[in-house]
Amino acid sequence: MDIQGGYTGKILRVDLTRKTSEIESLSLDLVRNFRGGAGINAALAYKELEKFGDPLSPENKMIFGLGPLVGTIVPGAGKGNLTTRSPHRKFIGISGHGLFGMLKFAGFDHLVISGQAETPTLLKIEDNRVSFLDADTLWSLDVFDTTDRVWERLGDRFHVTCIGPAGENLVRDSSMITNKYATFARTGTGAVMGSKNLKALAIHGSGGIAVADKNRFLKAVKKAYQILRADPNLLNWRKYGTLISIEIFSQLGLYASKNYQSAFHEDLLDRFPVDEFVDTLKKADLACQACPVGCKHHLNFDSIGEPGSGLAVSCMNSVMQAFGNFCLVNGWKEAVRCAETAARMGLDFVSVGSLISFVFELYDRGLLKDKDTGGQPLRWGDGKVIRDLTRKIALREGLGEVLADGIEHAVKTLGPETAPYAMHSKGLGILYDPRVRLESTEIFSQFTNVRGYVSNVSISMVERTPDQIRRYCSRIGLSPDAIDRIVSSDGYNVGKLNKWTEDVTSVLEILGICMFPPYQRLSLDLWAEIYSAATGIETSRKDLIAAAENMWNVRRAYNLREGASHLDDICPERFFKEPISVGSRRLEPLDKSRFLELVRSYYEERGWDPETGKPPFEKLVGLGILG
Amino acid sequence: MKQVRVVHPEKCSGCILCCLVCSFFQSSEKKFQPSKSFIRPYRKDKTNRFDVEILPDCVHCGACVAYCEYGVLEKS
Numbered sequence: 009m010d011i012q013g014g015y016t017g018k019i020l021r022v023d024l025t026r027k028t029s030e031i032e033s034l035s036l037d038l039v040r041n042f043r044g045g046a047g048i049n050a051a052l053a054y055k056e057l058e059k060f061g062d063p064l065s066p067e068n069k070m071i072f073g074l075g076p077l078v079g080t081i082v083p084g085a086g087k088g089n090l091t092t093r094s095p096h097r098k099f100i101g102i103s104g105h106g107l108f109g110m111l112k113f114a115g116f117d118h119l120v121i122s123g124q125a126e127t128p129t130l131l132k133i134e135d136n137r138v139s140f141l142d143a144d145t146l147w148s149l150d151v152f153d154t155t156d157r158v159w160e161r162l163g164d165r166f167h168v169t170c171i172g173p174a175g176e177n178l179v180r181d182s183s184m185i186t187n188k189y190a191t192f193a194r195t196g197t198g199a200v201m202g203s204k205n206l207k208a209l210a211i212h213g214s215g216g217i218a219v220a221d222k223n224r225f226l227k228a229v230k231k232a233y234q235i236l237r238a239d240p241n242l243l244n245w246r247k248y249g250t251l252i253s254i255e256i257f258s259q260l261g262l263y264a265s266k267n268y269q270s271a272f273h274e275d276l277l278d279r280f281p282v283d284e285f286v287d288t289l290k291k292a293d294l295a296c297q298a299c300p301v302g303c304k305h306h307l308n309f310d311s312i313g314e315p316g317s318g319l320a321v322s323c324m325n326s327v328m329q330a331f332g333n334f335c336l337v338n339g340w341k342e343a344v345r346c347a348e349t350a351a352r353m354g355l356d357f358v359s360v361g362s363l364i365s366f367v368f369e370l371y372d373r374g375l376l377k378d379k380d381t382g383g384q385p386l387r388w389g390d391g392k393v394i395r396d397l398t399r400k401i402a403l404r405e406g407l408g409e410v411l412a413d414g415i416e417h418a419v420k421t422l423g424p425e426t427a428p429y430a431m432h433s434k435g436l437g438i439l440y441d442p443r444v445r446l447e448s449t450e451i452f453s454q455f456t457n458v459r460g461y462v463s464n465v466s467i468s469m470v471e472r473t474p475d476q477i478r479r480y481c482s483r484i485g486l487s488p489d490a491i492d493r494i495v496s497s498d499g500y501n502v503g504k505l506n507k508w509t510e511d512v513t514s515v516l517e518i519l520g521i522c523m524f525p526p527y528q529r530l531s532l533d534l535w536a537e538i539y540s541a542a543t544g545i546e547t548s549r550k551d552l553i554a555a556a557e558n559m560w561n562v563r564r565a566y567n568l569r570e571g572a573s574h575l576d577d578i579c580p581e582r583f584f585k586e587p588i589s590v591g592s593r594r595l596e597p598l599d600k601s602r603f604l605e606l607v608r609s610y611y612e613e614r615g616w617d618p619e620t621g622k623p624p625f626e627k628l629v630g631l632g633i634l635g
Numbered sequence: 636m637k638q639v640r641v642v643h644p645e646k647c648s649g650c651i652l653c654c655l656v657c658s659f660f661q662s663s664e665k666k667f668q669p670s671k672s673f674i675r676p677y678r679k680d681k682t683n684r685f686d687v688e689i690l691p692d693c694v695h696c697g698a699c700v701a702y703c704e705y706g707v708l709e710k711s
Contacts, residue, residue, distance in 0.1 A: 080655065188683065215666075297651060300650065
């Protein structure tokens with residue numbers, strides 16, 4: 009195997025304890041088995057993170073990875089992956105966003121940060137020059153102010169990734185945020201960064217990315233652009249971003265409310281009119297690196313925050329879900345105010361919304377009293393209370409201290425009687441109600457995914473006929489036998505289908521492509537052609553799927569090594585016990601035995617032990633992971 | 636000769652596709668390398684809004700126009 013383009017072929021390793029850095033070559037074995045980005049990151053995490061290590065100790069590593077297409081004009085090729093040991097249950101922590109590609113121009117496919125700085129540090133990477141700068145004056149500043157100060161100090165050509173007070177205070181649901189909006193969210197990435205005394209990371213690169221076969225590459229890329237431009241929904245993705253499905257999701261009742269005690273129906277559209285968002289709040293489109301879709305938003309924040317201030321938001325759906333749906337804040341302006349507070353503090357929206365709706369329900373049920381809340385009544389929809397509680401979580405004050413170590417820890421503090429109301433998977437707040445639509449792979453995978461909820465959005469989020477699922481399976485290249493395994497005349501097995509939707513999105517994650525639906529519309533054959541042309545490594549659709557399977561095997565093996573089991577792949581008991589109403593429809597609780605059967609189906613389709621979910625030993629040996 | 640012009644800088648999304656494609660076609664190395672591009676988006680006032688500047692060395696080939704999906708550029 010000979011790499012002729014796409015990759016830089018280098019890993020930058022930074023040790024914050026010793027203030028040293030070194031550059032190592034990317035192993036061809038890693039490229040062969042995992043291709044790049046999230047795939048190689050999973051292998052590095054398995055090999056290099058110690059069994060049972062403390063996520064907040066110097067031994068934990070922050071492993072950043074950019075796929076082989078990042079840095080080129082391939083549409084959507086901006087996706088960066090971060091893999092680390094999560095402070096939630098110590099399982100594998102995975103996150104990604106589309107604005108970390110500057111590392112590639114600095115000359116690196118991967119960046120591995122280990123150790124712990126003695127004092128607050130700003131890590132500056134400019135091409136292959138690494139500097140450990142003093143960050144005393146940045147410590148305790150919020151995310152926006154920190155970013156501004158770093159831009160003033162180094163110049164705004166640098167891409168700045170930093171933490172806010174939440175990360176500094178090792179809050180388990182804290183995030184790392186790049187250029188004030190692109191977020192490595194969930195799985196406590198901010199706390200890991202904070203534990204290393206690393207306040208900010210500033211990267212600028214002046215290098216370039218070559219491709220192996222220029223003409224073949226341009227031809228394949230041209231085809232990708234033609235397909236994207238023909239997508240009738242492309243401009244709607246740009247206009248509405250992740251709110252694109254708000255109408256159909258509302259009709260289906262997918263928007264849970266009040267900690268999954270109820271669900272919004274079309275009434276949500278009155279509380280959050282999507283055209284009002286576009287007409288009055290949205291100021292401009294914003295895009296990740298190399299993205300012709302541009303689903304992010306720059307908001308007109310003058311009427312909400314300080315005059316002249318700007319606020320950029322990656323995912324408006326998570327803003328609405330976390331604060332509007334979960335906590336009953338009414339309308340865009342108040343939801344955005346709450347999001348601004350969370351972003352400044354460096355907290356992730358969905359986790360904060362989950363934590364706050366959890367304590368609101370406890371308060372309703374008398375499981376939290378005024379003495380527990382500092383005398384503050386917890387009223388659903390009260391934006392001021394939500395913003396105040398968000399700050400307290402970040403600063404570990406009052407009730408915030410109880411929530412700062414995550415929802416599972418909060419249950420330990422507040423007592424076992426609060427456990428039935430902790431709506432999470434593997435310590436991460438969930439986003440969609442499985443009682444409403446378990447047939448969605450995105451909703452089902454909230455419980456089987458190695459990290460908990462992940463935005464594995466795909467074809468089955470809305471209702472599909474068996475024929476539509478058959479066509480999808482055929483399009484991604486499944487054999488007739490495999491399709492018959494998944495789809496019957498009257499439905500499909502979501503556990504089995506989930507394996508394949510995960511693999512399709514994971515191919516994108518590995519190559520460094522956005523995983524959103526416009527990019528899923530491009531065939532795996534085309535992605536294989538683009539990859540082959542860029543790198544000079546002849547690769548088929550099957551090879552790419554194999555890399556995705558390898559990544560999932562290693563991620564699973566990582567969690568099992570940490571003590572995870574099939575018992576972690578379960579959804580909260582509330583969903584097995586309580587019905588829910590969507591409009592006039594009453595939806596019964598989930599049948600637990602059916603749910604568990606679907607989990608077994610998922611394991612089986614992955615080739616794992618159907619009872620334990622354990623990948624075969626020989627598969628891991630073959631990847632150089634074991635043995 | 637037709638010139639590349641910045642007609643709607645306020646529409647710039649910051650995707651840098653213009654820089655990537657410019658550097659690829661104009662540099663002898665044939666690399667995607669924004670630092671060698673003849674078109675540059677500049678961050679405005681520490682926000683995620685951008686101004687776009689065409690540098691004097693631009694040869695007005697129009698590749699950036701072809702790859703800008705946001706209507707910022709025009710060749711006229």
